[in-house]
Amino acid sequence: MVAELLLARQRSPWWLPLAVALLALGFTLGQGQQVGVNWGTQLSHPLPGDTVVQMLRSNNVTRVKLFDADPNALRALTKDSSFEVMVGIPNEMLQRLAQSSQAADLWVSQNVSRYVSGRRRANIRYVAVGNEPFLTAYNRSFEGVTLPALRNIQGALARAGLDSQIKATVPLNADVLANSRPPFPSGGIFRPESQALVVSIVQFLSQTGAPFVINIYPFISLHGDPNFPINFAFFEGAANSIVDGSNTYTNVFDASYDLLVAALNAAGYTNMAIIVGEVGWPTDGDPNANVENARRFNQGLLQHVLSNRGTPLRPGSPIHFYLFGLIDEDQKSIAPGNFERHWGVFTYDGQAKYFLDMSGRGVANARLVNAQGVQYLPRRWCVLRPGVAVSANSISFACANADCTALSYGGSCNFLTAQENASYAYNNYYQKTNQLPTSCDFQGQAVVTTTDPSIQPCRFIRQIIPPDDSAATIATTARISLLPLLLLLLLAILAV
Ligand SMILES: *[C@@H]1O[C@H](CO)[C@@H](O)[C@H](O)[C@H]1NC(C)=O
Ligand SMILES: *[C@@H]1O[C@H](CO)[C@@H](O)[C@H](O)[C@H]1NC(C)=O
Ligand SMILES: *[C@@H]1O[C@H](CO)[C@@H](O)[C@H](O)[C@H]1NC(C)=O
Ligand SMILES: *[C@@H]1O[C@H](CO)[C@@H](O)[C@H](O)[C@H]1NC(C)=O
Numbered sequence: 141m142v143a144e145l146l147l148a149r150q151r152s153p154w155w156l157p158l159a160v161a162l163l164a165l166g167f168t169l170g171q172g173q174q175v176g177v178n179w180g181t182q183l184s185h186p187l188p189g190d191t192v193v194q195m196l197r198s199n200n201v202t203r204v205k206l207f208d209a210d211p212n213a214l215r216a217l218t219k220d221s222s223f224e225v226m227v228g229i230p231n232e233m234l235q236r237l238a239q240s241s242q243a244a245d246l247w248v249s250q251n252v253s254r255y256v257s258g259r260r261r262a263n264i265r266y267v268a269v270g271n272e273p274f275l276t277a278y279n280r281s282f283e284g285v286t287l288p289a290l291r292n293i294q295g296a297l298a299r300a301g302l303d304s305q306i307k308a309t310v311p312l313n314a315d316v317l318a319n320s321r322p323p324f325p326s327g328g329i330f331r332p333e334s335q336a337l338v339v340s341i342v343q344f345l346s347q348t349g350a351p352f353v354i355n356i357y358p359f360i361s362l363h364g365d366p367n368f369p370i371n372f373a374f375f376e377g378a379a380n381s382i383v384d385g386s387n388t389y390t391n392v393f394d395a396s397y398d399l400l401v402a403a404l405n406a407a408g409y410t411n412m413a414i415i416v417g418e419v420g421w422p423t424d425g426d427p428n429a430n431v432e433n434a435r436r437f438n439q440g441l442l443q444h445v446l447s448n449r450g451t452p453l454r455p456g457s458p459i460h461f462y463l464f465g466l467i468d469e470d471q472k473s474i475a476p477g478n479f480e481r482h483w484g485v486f487t488y489d490g491q492a493k494y495f496l497d498m499s500g501r502g503v504a505n506a507r508l509v510n511a512q513g514v515q516y517l518p519r520r521w522c523v524l525r526p527g528v529a530v531s532a533n534s535i536s537f538a539c540a541n542a543d544c545t546a547l548s549y550g551g552s553c554n555f556l557t558a559q560e561n562a563s564y565a566y567n568n569y570y571q572k573t574n575q576l577p578t579s580c581d582f583q584g585q586a587v588v589t590t591t592d593p594s595i596q597p598c599r600f601i602r603q604i605i606p607p608d609d610s611a612a613t614i615a616t617t618a619r620i621s622l623l624p625l626l627l628l629l630l631l632a633i634l635a636v
Contacts, residue, residue, distance in 0.1 A: 173446050175498050176203030177485070178418055181210045184572055189216030191511050192466070195490055196223065198509035200498050205417065206461040207271060209251035212607065217262040218255050226417075226462075227251060227268040229293070231282050234270050238288035244296040247598040253300050264306055268417070269293050272313040272355060274334050277475075283334070286310055287341055292438030294348055307350035308583035310341055314356050317399050324384050325395045325453065351413035351460070354400050358392045358437070359421050360568050360596050360634055362428055363477065370428075375440030387452035393419065393441065398453040404455075407516040414454075418464035420485075423493055425478030427550035435494040439464065439502070440486065446500025446609050470543040470572075478545040489514050515605040522570035522580035523563035525587040530562045533634075534582040540571035546598065553598035559625055564600060571603040 179192065189212040197220065205226040206213055217225055229237065229247070236243050255262045269290045273282035290308055297303040316338050318331045330338045345352060358373035371377040375391045382389040397414070398598065404412045421437035424430040441463075450457040468484035486492055492509025497506035524530065538544070544565050546553040553564055566586045573579040580586045594600045614620045 143144070154355055158612040159535055161166040167337045173198060173500065174202045174458075174460070175203060175442070175446075175461070175500075176224075177201050178205045178207070178420075178462050178465040179213055179465070180207055180405065180465050180469045180483075181213060182207075182296050182471040183467070183488060184470050185488065185604050186212060187211050187467070187511055187514065188607065191490065191513065192220070193217060193220060193223075193245075195486070195511045203460075203462060204567060205268070207377055208266075211299055214251075214255045215238070216264060216605075218258065218260040221261050221263045223263060224253055225262050225264045225272075227264055227462055228268040229270060229289070229527065231270045231273050232280070234273065234285040236283055237269075238285035240290045244289070244292035245258040245299060248293065248296040248300050252297070252302065252306065256306075266351075266353075267297070267306060268310040269308050269312050269355065271311055273310065274316055274337070275313050276315060278570065280335070283337060287337065287344065289340065290344060294344075294350075297360075303348070307348060309345055309350045309415075311353040311355060312338070314354055314396050314400070316354075317375040317396075317403055319580070324382070324396035325389060326384050326387070326402050328399035329406055330403050340402065340471055342407060342409050342412065346412060351415045352400070352404065353415045354397075355418035355464075356396045357419070358396075359428065359479075360476075361392060363426065363479075374436055375444050376436075389452065391440075393444070393446070394451045397451045397459070397589050401451070401453040401537055414460070416461035418458060420464035420483055422479040422482040423484075424482035425474075425480070425545040425548055425550065429479040429482060429550065430552075431494045434485075438496055442496070442498065443502045454571075474545060478548040480553065481543055481545050487599075488601070489516070517571070517575050517603050517605060519590055519602065520570075520588050521591075521593050521600055521602065522575075522586050523589050523593050524559050524566060525585055528585045530558050531582070531585060534585060535562055535565045538552065538565040538566065538582070542568035545566060553595075556598060560595065564598070567593065567600050571601055574606060577606055 142302060153486070155162070192213070193216040202222065203226075204217065205228070207228040208230055209227050214227070217223055233247075235249060252264055252267065262371055270282060270286055273286045290310055294303065294308040297306050297308060316330055316334055317428070318329050323345045329335070351498060362368045362370060362373050365558070369380040372390075372392050374378040377390060382395060400414060404410065419441060421434040423431050423434045445459040445461055448456065448458045450459065450634050463485065465483045465485070467486050467490065468482055468488045472480045485491070485496060485508065492508035492510055494506050495505045497503040498508070499506075532634045539547075542565070545551060547556065547561055547564060548554065556564060562585075566580065566582060570576070570580045577588075580588050590601065592602075
């Protein structure tokens with residue numbers, strides 16, 4: 141036997157060790173190839189959770205971040221424990237959770253424990269306590285409650301016996317860093333006015349072994365500063381590179397990441413794990429928000445981060461990240477800009493907007509996999525009745541109650557005529573209200589059509605069947621309205 145084995149060994153081809161080594165290398169690289177996405181749920185018509193999870197799986201996504209504890213999403217995620225999940229707590233809940241450890245216990249039992257203890261378990265790894273609570277736009281209103289809420293949630297996780305597997309953290313915007321427009325990443329510090337607070341959060345995170353979560357938005361840098369060098373936002377050019385000592389930065393992502401590394405180093409936390417909680421590019425509602433730029437940014441980002449080269453201050457260290465976002469959200473606030481509802485790599489109905497290679501190998505024209513089995517409302521749209529004058533009031537009403545952001549300056553529908561503008565607005569409102577016949581009236585100015593009125597590249601949407609409860613409401617409306625009649629009939633019969 142031994143002799144045979146030895147002989148066999150001797151006869152094994154010269155390339156065998158090489159193949160084994162390559163396989164091992166492939167395996168090691170494969171280990172680091174984790175793609176994360178933010179699954180936001182501020183939609184009037186969310187896709188069913190199972191449909192989204194199937195879509196994530198088909199696109200090789202392995203990490204999912206939620207902004208709340210949406211049961212539709214979490215229930216679906218309990219059916220596949222291969223996803224690492226981050227569950228979120230909205231800022232509005234921070235005060236309650238800061239004031240009471242019982243409230244925190246209740247939150248953990250209702251929104252974490254039940255999803256990790258049953259027969260089917262979601263692989264929840266993080267709880268995001270608040271979302272960018274120190275954003276200057278929030279006017280310091282969450283500054284006092286964030287750390288106490290973080291402590292209480294971590295305490296509740298510990299009482300539930302979950303603290304070794306699940307870490308509570310606080311996603312912060314890169315604006316907690318001073319000098320966010322670099323010249324010099326190595327000089328990174330936290331903004332002086334929030335320095336003490338951020339450092340006490342960092343200290344707490346380091347005690348519990350939790351990561352620091354930062355959101356990095358080159359698009360916003362560009363949006364907020366007309367002099368921002370656009371090529372520095374992407375991952376191709378050295379034209380605008382920043383030379384910082386012996387390091388050269390060719391993109392703002394690395395510069396922002398290292399600004400944080402430097403700020404953490406300066407505070408004495410040189411080994412703090414970092415997660416990029418949100419990073420991405422929108423496709424509509426602004427001159428810089430379009431499919432070409434979004435594809436260019438996300439493709440460059442994936443190639444860069446999945447190469448596991450790290451950044452100049454953390455070379456060779458894999459970057460843990462979540463794209464923002466998975467799907468467009470038609471109910472997001474547009475206070476920051478009309479682009480807010482268009483961050484999705486996929487449209488509201490789970491259709492890929494552009495080619496994207498999720499493996500990060502830079503395969504040209506790699507196709508994403510669309511959501512399967514999407515159920516649409518009937519083939520009906522609402523348009524301006526031919527020959528009728530456009531009413532600014534009706535358009536304003538429709539747009540205030542639906543989503544007209546694609547009509548805005550720089551948007552994909554900004555080229556429409558005044559009549560087409562009206563049709564776009566009316567249709568959006570009609571779809572938002574589930575094609576309610578009375579929603580396509582506008583004092584007789586609007587009419588339903590069965591021909592898709594889309595004018596490329598402007599898409600006149602047709603909504604999907606709304607989630608269970610509201611679908612049931614619509615489907616039973618007709619039956620319910622018969623009920624009083626039936627009761628009257630019954631009474632009449634009884635009276636006789
Ligand atoms: C997912 O990964 C598999 C195996 O590597 C690959 O064949 C497939 O093309 C990937 N799918 C997408 C959408 O990237
Ligand atoms: C659980 O999370 C949901 C969604 O964020 C929230 O509405 C609910 O109040 C939470 N439960 C508790 C007990 O806090
Ligand atoms: C910010 O807070 C100050 C003081 O509490 C208040 O006077 C001001 O109106 C707030 N501004 C906004 C935009 O909320
Ligand atoms: C269509 O509506 C958009 C958004 O309100 C506006 O900017 C544009 O000027 C309108 N177009 C016409 C031709 O009225």
